[in-house]
Amino acid sequence: MSKSRKFYLEDIPLDEAWRRFITAMESSGAWARVPGEELPLEKALGRVTAAPVWAALSSPGYHASAMDGYAVRSADTLGATETAPKRLRIGPERQAEYVDTGDPIPSWADAVIQIEHTQNVDEGAAGKFIEILASVAPWTAVRPMGEDMVATELVLPANHLLKPVDLGALSGCGHATVSVRRRPRVAVIPTGTELVTVEQAAQSGLKSGDIIEYNSLVLASQVRQWGGEPTRYPIVVDDYERIRDKVREAAATHDLILVNAGSSAGSEDFTASIVEELGTLLVHGVAIRPGHPVVLGTVTDRRTPIIGVPGYPVSCALTGEIFVEPLISHWLGLPQREKPGLKAVISRKLLSPMGEDEWVRVTVGRVGKRTVAAPLSRGAGVITSLVRADGIVRIPRFSEGVEAGQEVTVELYRDPADIDRTIVHIGSHDLCLDILAQYLADDGLLFSSANAGSLGGLTALRRGDSHLAGSHLLDPSTGEYNIAYVRQYLPSTPVVVMTFMHREQGLIVAPGNPKGIRGLADLARDDVRFVNRQRGAGTRVLLDYHLNRLGMKHEEVKGYRREEYTHLAVAVAVQSGAADCGLGIAAAAHALELDFIPFEKERYDLVIPRIHYESPLLKPLFDLIHGPVLRKAISDLPGYDITAMGNIVIEL
């Protein structure tokens, strides 16, 4: 038994890691498809046939009338026309018998004449008669027995994903049940002393160091979505023996074990050692990013496959996609599902990591004729980068990275049609954009917003990466907002500048303002740590403008170089005590219950190239801006003024 700490993590290429894993499963029998179980059809939707199904009965089971009308002998109808109808007897020694659609035709009949071609039902002493106004060929309007399925015929192959109509066909040919592959059983074991459940967090709050455990929820949900049956174990603390015993227990009843976190080579990373003790460690470390510290192996006498899944949420979810989904699909007999691919140009340069395949999360927008993929955060801890991702761009190892504007293939998480109903905003961040997104969602539109700052937004417009940009750039020479910048950055693009709203900018400080900060001059104090916004942000332009007016130098401001990308990030830096103040909007201070020292009401405009301003895609957005509902919602927020909302500032 090895509990000794290992610093060593390999860098096995993904295909080689797979090869080792599959080879081990082939030799143990674990690579075989899962066996079948007999289910009633009502429970079989979305399951996979374990064997071919042959018709037990013919359908229809008899020669059936395809219309409402009279079953006849076709020979009896010869020569009948509208002008020369023929009489056929109903009743004894009959020549005609009424049938509804679906009724069996009598054995003496070989055709059906539809009711519209008959008339004059005439009841006399000689019996009951009809007149027919047309002749019919043999087998007219008859669905022959077995037209749909003949008993013994193949109805569905094995490895077939059951759709609603498939269940109908199985029923129709006499099967009340069907043999489908049982769901592969996957144990998901979350480990970590620092972990708490979200229920605990929601009830009792979090202590510093507590982490809400949700990777097991993501993994279990993935397993379920892909057709497996997950068992989500309770959290196991970082204790070698306890984790090992839980793995051993799970191995007895599962097809696959996922141990979450502890897959790296740190002091409390036990997975690799446990796999070594209980079975065979095949791979420790795969050359992929995110997701490098993956463990692959088999454990116990059953040689149950086990995956040590890394703890960072993005690494965890991608490990599911890369390793677990193909396994489940294979066990079920389904083809490896490929995501729809879409060609797009990448909005900014991506450096390639050395020797590792990288999965980059991107948003995708259709802007005019360009399809643009914009990379999201590459941080493995940022689950929202996966939540917001429209797809993944894979950068293969040893590639030279991707230049801005280069074409890439995006593997889409969404329906490609979703891309066409997405409005792409790149620019300054404001809470009101989230509110706007809500109302657009009600209209079935998606609003993709990337926080690149005001200048970043204008640059993105110039590249053709976005439909519009929120901007609040103060021109120091005139005190006017945005116009000078738009002229400079988009000199040859016809654009409309429309005011979205005015908003309060000011200093965000801790509750009660413990440092007694009263204005920008206090930023020069030695005991005041500032947190800044990134270069290109309108708020930073505003800061520089005012520092300049006050004759203050950047070096005088402690923390001038610490950059955050959103108002809320600035506010949280103050909330956490990492900084004493930052410049930002009132809404951000209010959201985190911080104090706020206002000093400027600024205009926040939307800059929209005319070609998009006039496009049908954006029309609902302008309808909202001109309507009462959005105005009401925004004016209810602290620190906003909607008086000028929708005003055209200038058309350039």
Add this chain to the structure above:
Amino acid sequence: MSKSRKFYLEDIPLDEAWRRFITAMESSGAWARVPGEELPLEKALGRVTAAPVWAALSSPGYHASAMDGYAVRSADTLGATETAPKRLRIGPERQAEYVDTGDPIPSWADAVIQIEHTQNVDEGAAGKFIEILASVAPWTAVRPMGEDMVATELVLPANHLLKPVDLGALSGCGHATVSVRRRPRVAVIPTGTELVTVEQAAQSGLKSGDIIEYNSLVLASQVRQWGGEPTRYPIVVDDYERIRDKVREAAATHDLILVNAGSSAGSEDFTASIVEELGTLLVHGVAIRPGHPVVLGTVTDRRTPIIGVPGYPVSCALTGEIFVEPLISHWLGLPQREKPGLKAVISRKLLSPMGEDEWVRVTVGRVGKRTVAAPLSRGAGVITSLVRADGIVRIPRFSEGVEAGQEVTVELYRDPADIDRTIVHIGSHDLCLDILAQYLADDGLLFSSANAGSLGGLTALRRGDSHLAGSHLLDPSTGEYNIAYVRQYLPSTPVVVMTFMHREQGLIVAPGNPKGIRGLADLARDDVRFVNRQRGAGTRVLLDYHLNRLGMKHEEVKGYRREEYTHLAVAVAVQSGAADCGLGIAAAAHALELDFIPFEKERYDLVIPRIHYESPLLKPLFDLIHGPVLRKAISDLPGYDITAMGNIVIEL
């Protein structure tokens, strides 16, 4: 109350029918989205958010170490290098503290130095020290509080379909539950005196006139697949009052009612009258095919929307797709799902029905560079046409139909990638092709086989519609199979002719051969009704060859003009008593336990253009033909001889 029979069925264009239905729902409030219900996250996968979700907690909830290493003050590290390490004290008045990835950093620290850049933990009288080999900038290797989500930030919009990672994000920002739209409740009421359940059929068999009820299973499964909650009612007999009462009962607790069958204008079609009595009949008859007799209305004081769904299985399933899916999607707040579209050429001419939109089921194959859509049966009773369909081609009303070779857009039921792994066979029908398909499915390949007869198969090859053709065409002048026909039909295409197997052809007759048929000469008897194969079928060529040898004329054979398209269809015609005999293969007679009078062992070849013969797609097929497994499976069937299997007859 009107129970009077109506012969009148309207022909309302689909968009007008929709407009009426939606307008009525808007005025009653039934067009509103369904309300939300609060669910634990474990149960929320695949559900739709009923409201936007804002972060309840920040994540991380503190400044967290991004690595295993030592938390330090960045200022203390200034100047440290490998050659000039700096000593930092651990413990009281500390300058460094060990942290694992994810641990909070102490409040005095502002950076983490990774463990690989430290060394020499040295315990002396002065305390515990480490040496650091590099300096770090402020906030290096620290994930700031709120890096992923800041409390109050928008995490998910409303109307968002919850994926596994979304559940992770919700958990991570402190939500243990989420408000999702409750599933729209849909009542499915099957009606019809002739209906029996498949359980009854499987237990007690079917009487003539019995129909297995499965439309309600298809509709309920569709509803479930699209996110609704179906209630599948027991079968109601054709009784106006009983159906009406069941509708009234369902209206009280459902968002939508589907009454299956009885939607037309026949003597037992009650739906329209019931809707009229209980509420408002909006539409009776829509200009679509299949699916014309659709009823739309609202019933009872609740003005519950109701759809009378036609009884033919294909009409029923398509009515679900056309009317029910968009309603459920709308109620859930999801966009109308569009099937992926694929451009293809249609393999044969389609006449357009007068004034109706037609939905044509097609199979789709990628043959070389052509993507070919081959229409399936247009019979509304043939559910297998939907089971086998790869997609739908819509022919709009008042179009002039579609010419063979014309480009159409197929709305795919499958993943487009499935089309690329499909081998397309058009040609003569044989059971062995189904067996072959089974083994190909194990390799992840799909085998699409259309029964067009041997000549039809060669014609399809000439058009480039298929990869290969099964053929058993006897050349009367030489007694040789296939070669002369291939030379004639494919004069300029390099092809390989490979023998699949030999098989017994003969006369299929009822058990015990009650008519004492001994050979083809008996077909001239007045009391013998024959059933023939379609023009172009190899079996018909064989018949004509032998009739000619015997000096018999077609007119002498009663039933010569009655055509079936498969051996099994011929066999079932004999089984049902519709014919006394037909020409076909031993396997078909055997399958239906009929008697068989053999008279010819024929060669059945596969004709494969060389370009496909050499393609990787077809390689697994030839591997199977040359391997032992398929041979064993086919030689176990009655009437087959595999001696020549895989032999190349000729390369042309």
